[in-house]
Amino acid sequence: MFFYFRRRRRRPANTPEIERMRSEAQRILPPRLQELARQHGFTYHQLRIKHNVSNWGSCSVKGNINLNLHLVRLPAELQDYVMLHELCHLREMNHGPKFHALLESVCPDHRKRAQALREYKLY
Numbered sequence: 001m002f003f004y005f006r007r008r009r010r011r012p013a014n015t016p017e018i019e020r021m022r023s024e025a026q027r028i029l030p031p032r033l034q035e036l037a038r039q040h041g042f043t044y045h046q047l048r049i050k051h052n053v054s055n056w057g058s059c060s061v062k063g064n065i066n067l068n069l070h071l072v073r074l075p076a077e078l079q080d081y082v083m084l085h086e087l088c089h090l091r092e093m094n095h096g097p098k099f100h101a102l103l104e105s106v107c108p109d110h111r112k113r114a115q116a117l118r119e120y121k122l123y
Contacts, residue, residue: 018051018069025049025069033065033083040106042087053122056082059089070122078120081113 014022026049033047045063051070058066065086071079084107092099103110 014051021072022049022051022069024072025067028072029067029079029083032079033067033087036080036083037087040084040087042090044087044090056117056122057086059086059093061093063090065090068122074117074120078113078117081107081110081117085110 029049030047033044036042037044043063044059044065046065048064048066049069050066052066052068056068056071060066065083067083067086071082074082085103088099088103088106092102107113
C-alpha cells in the first residue's frame, strides 16, 4: 500500500517586512471588515490576522474570520472582495449556488475580482 504525504509549506520567518505588513493589516483590515459587515448585515464573532501560506482568508462555523496579513499588498477592491467572500461564508459555508447568489448580491463584479486576485501570489 502506498501512502502519499503532502509536504507542508513552510511559513517564512517573521522578517521586518512581515512585521510591517502585520502592523499595517491590524490597522487597516479590522475597521474595513466591520464596515463591510455593517453595510451588508453580517455579524461575525472574532477576527484574526494570520500569516498563512495557502489562503487569503477563511471563515469558521463558529463565525470567526481569519484574514491573511498579505491582503495589505492587494488593491482595496480585492481586499474588499476577500472580506465579502468570507462574510458570505457566515451564511453559506460552501461554494454552492446559494453562496454565489449571496456573493453576487453584495459584490456584483465578484467574478472579475476573483480573476484579478489570481494574478497575485501569497509569496
